[in-house]
Amino acid sequence: MPAEKRISDAELAARVVRPAFGEVLTEHMVSVQWSAEQGWHQAEIVPYAPMLIDPAMVGLHYGQVVFEGLKAYRQPDGSVAAFRAVDHARRFQRSATRLAMPEPPVELFLDALAELVAADRRWVPEDDTKSLYLRPILYATDPSLALRPGTRYRLLVLAMVTETFFGEGAPPVSVWASTRYARAARGGTGEAKCAGNYAGGFVAQVEAVEHGCRQVVWLDAAEHTWVEEMGGMNIFFGYGDHLVTPPLSGTLLPGITRSSVLTLATELGMTVEERMLSLAQWRADCASHAMTEAFACGTAAVITPVGHVAAESGEFRIGDGRPGPAAARLRTALVGVQRGRVPDRHGWRHELAGPDPAARTHA
Numbered sequence: 001m002p003a004e005k006r007i008s009d010a011e012l013a014a015r016v017v018r019p020a021f022g023e024v025l026t027e028h029m030v031s032v033q034w035s036a037e038q039g040w041h042q043a044e045i046v047p048y049a050p051m052l053i054d055p056a057m058v059g060l061h062y063g064q065v066v067f068e069g070l071k072a073y074r075q076p077d078g079s080v081a082a083f084r085a086v087d088h089a090r091r092f093q094r095s096a097t098r099l100a101m102p103e104p105p106v107e108l109f110l111d112a113l114a115e116l117v118a119a120d121r122r123w124v125p126e127d128d129t130k131s132l133y134l135r136p137i138l139y140a141t142d143p144s145l146a147l148r149p150g151t152r153y154r155l156l157v158l159a160m161v162t163e164t165f166f167g168e169g170a171p172p173v174s175v176w177a178s179t180r181y182a183r184a185a186r187g188g189t190g191e192a193k194c195a196g197n198y199a200g201g202f203v204a205q206v207e208a209v210e211h212g213c214r215q216v217v218w219l220d221a222a223e224h225t226w227v228e229e230m231g232g233m234n235i236f237f238g239y240g241d242h243l244v245t246p247p248l249s250g251t252l253l254p255g256i257t258r259s260s261v262l263t264l265a266t267e268l269g270m271t272v273e274e275r276m277l278s279l280a281q282w283r284a285d286c287a288s289h290a291m292t293e294a295f296a297c298g299t300a301a302v303i304t305p306v307g308h309v310a311a312e313s314g315e316f317r318i319g320d321g322r323p324g325p326a327a328a329r330l331r332t333a334l335v336g337v338q339r340g341r342v343p344d345r346h347g348w349r350h351e352l353a354g355p356d357p358a359a360r361t362h363a
């Protein structure tokens with residue numbers, strides 16, 4: 001579908017000055033259908049607009065919905081590259097499988113991103129603090145209240161302009177360790193990026209805010225003892241140049257930023273260790289000053305230092321409560337690869353559009 005210009009350049013420029021996260025969507029979206037008979041079909045770029053849904057659809061009633069979140073960055077040569085797009089495509093497949101949904105092929109996922117970026121290229125920010133956040137989502141569309149997986153699905157890809165929240169130099173966040181609610185249990189859906197996981201977490205986020213904290217820290221569901229994640233991000237603990245992060249036990253979301261931090265930290269001469277840490281040990285390590293910093297990481301916020309922890313059992317400060325050096329070094333290294341400022345040693349940059357706006361990378 002031709003990308004007709006619906007929004008003037010001036011209005012576009014005004015909308016993206018201070019984009020609130022999730023609110024500045026671009027003009028187009030990708031839509032693809034799946035049915036048992038036809039497989040993936042009817043792939044198209046359509047204007048971003050409200051859609052008709054069947055009020056009885058499976059996705060709405062039974063939460064058969066998975067999504068992804070990745071970012072595209074303008075590169076120094078004018079091209080546009082997504083960060084670790086193939087890894088996001090594979091995780092999308094794993095999430096779909098966990099919810100008994102068809103796996104979107106990696107090529108379909110990548111082509112959808114490229115087509116959307118081609119249609120909405122003028123929305124890809126030039127600015128160093130901004131990027132284009134891409135949101136693939138897959139849901140069951142069958143109009144049926146029968147309690148079984150759908151037989152028809154729709155894949156959409158939306159894009160929005162984002163500014164890095166908790167941006168560079170932002171003060172560390174305070175976190176609330178919830179012993180009342182859990183995010184994920186063994187055998188559950190914690191490893192999948194499925195919509196219901198977030199609905200189940202909102203109440204703990206509200207509890208965190210009531211305790212004066214910005215984010216919730218999730219403890220394991222069985223013992224309410226072991227630190228697992230922070231909000232929609234993975235967490236790292238810094239002991240000088242030694243980093244510790246909880247292992248992927250099956251209840252954590254395997255973050256692509258987490259994986260990138262583990263690789264980059266080693267390259268920067270730090271040591272890394274995947275092991276469990278209890279809330280009590282976290283407090284003890286801060287009291288003894290062995291732990292010097294902590295930070296969370298994820299696509300949306302990149303790297304966010306954590307300065308203060310509160311829980312029913314009391315509160316404590318991490319290090320001197322200021323952003324730590326490991327978080328700062330890792331952020332610089334990570335952003336460098338994402339924005340094309342340093343060589344890409346791991347094949348993490350996936351070109352979605354070439355330097356010449358007139359030519360497309362993917363036909």
Ligand SMILES: *Cc1c(COP(=O)(O)O)cnc(C)c1O
Nearest residue numbers: 232233234253255256257298299
């Ligand atoms: C998406 C997500 C993360 C971070 O994953 P990235 O791939 O780094 O963006 C961490 N935890 C949860 C619960 C998430 O949904």
